[in-house]
Amino acid sequence: MQTANAARASLILAIETSCDETAAAVIEDGRRIRSNVVASQIELHRAYGGVFPELASRQHVFDIVPVIQRSLDEAGATWDDLTALAVTRGPGLAGSLLVGVNAAKALAWARGLPLVAVNHLEGHLYSNWLDRGGRIDPAALTRPSLPDLDAEGRAFPLLVLIVSGGHTELILMHGHGRYERLGATLDDAAGEAFDKVARLLGLAYPGGPAVQAAAEGGDPAAFDFPRGLTNAAIHPEHRFNFSFSGLKTAVLRQVRELGPAAPPIADLAASFQAAVVDVLVKKTADAARAYNVARVCVCGGVAANKALRAAVLHRLPVPASIPPFFLCTDNAAMIGAVAHYRLLTDGPTPLDFDVEPDLSLDAGS
């Protein structure tokens, strides 16, 4: 697809408020990050003379305008430079989504700019298209951003593993905006399993970084934790679905069995992490073969886990792409990337759209 060349230069201001983070970004031509502001990373509260509960949806109301202004300032852009706006419509928490959607609608109407409503999950997926300067970063186990076509001239189908605190899904991407959901978690998301096991092991929240740190130096084979739904003979209908609830309970059982005296935290964390990574990589590899995909993309918060990154880049049968760490967690840059491609295929979204807390990523979404 001759995206960037065929269209006039696009400069999109994107807004994301689906869960905890208030975020805004300015994206040029769907790929270049001119700015990427996340409220939790900056001190905005001082201006309002108070501290507000971190998670509350009300927080978005306080943060949204300064975050948008900051994203324009950091991009060195003005309202007149923008060609479109973008906002996350779902999935997420209704009250949080409403703040971003209403702000975006008001700005679109006041400024006469086209607005694109974006699926948050699609955003994670498009974080793989955002520019990383064309470099391979061995320390971050990151390859360059996805080109529109690979070396054989084939861009699709792509296989996407979305893996975060709220989602664990395998998506087959037939083209820009064309998705087929192959499977998803039946209970806990992978990121949530990290959080809950961190708690069982007495580690900090959020659990992803804590378990990863605790696992360093641990023996990943010390405990044989279950790999849920990986026996295709028993669970043929769940070939591409996930289950992490049983793994969580198995770790709990093991901790109880070992008793209170100094449990081997490093071995437990490493064995748990190995079980999660094995399941994710095995199912992704199976799907990559079954659908003969050109490439695999891994995205979402758990894609920041180093053991998963190493496994994805070395144990898959096809080339794989993982965004840099700062694009794995929720951000608005990825929403701007989606909007660029969506404008080219579908045009802007009429302003009477509503938030969709239950939105999924399926054909036609």
Add this chain to the structure above:
Amino acid sequence: MQTEPWTIITNSAADTRALAARLGRELAAARPEAGAVLALSGDLGAGKTTFVQGLACGLGIAAAITSPTFILVNRYRLPDGRRLHHADCYRLKDAPLEMWDIGLDDLLTGEDIVVIEWADRIPGLLPPDHLEVAFGYVDDARRSLTFAPHGAAWAASLARLQAAVAAGLAEMLDAPCH
């Protein structure tokens, strides 16, 4: 009428699901217009989400019930048009304030079914009428469930659930919810 707490030991996750499904069918059939609030407490792995999976199946929800821990509230549509809201206070620092802030108090007074995990963290938010369910880990397979009804409607529902269990958990297991 059952007004005292009632404890039952389930022998498997399938048992827990079947018991919860029976309660879900009770809510769908006997209390079609009214909202209902279930307040779940118990440690990780004690069976709370398993219970909600059964409850949802009994309410006629076909969708997979996944954990709401990250997003705080998941919602599902019932065949009768109401919704099931599945909330989770697990990761909140100031659960009463934050749950109030996302509008949980509005849900609690509506006509929908609301089931809350780690509800012991929001005692002040719960309405006078609700069902407390406390989960305990007995061994690998078995869990203890202690039901405490608050309000006449829940006392009646719990009495019917107890009668159904007395007639045999095995019979409930024939239901397609395990």
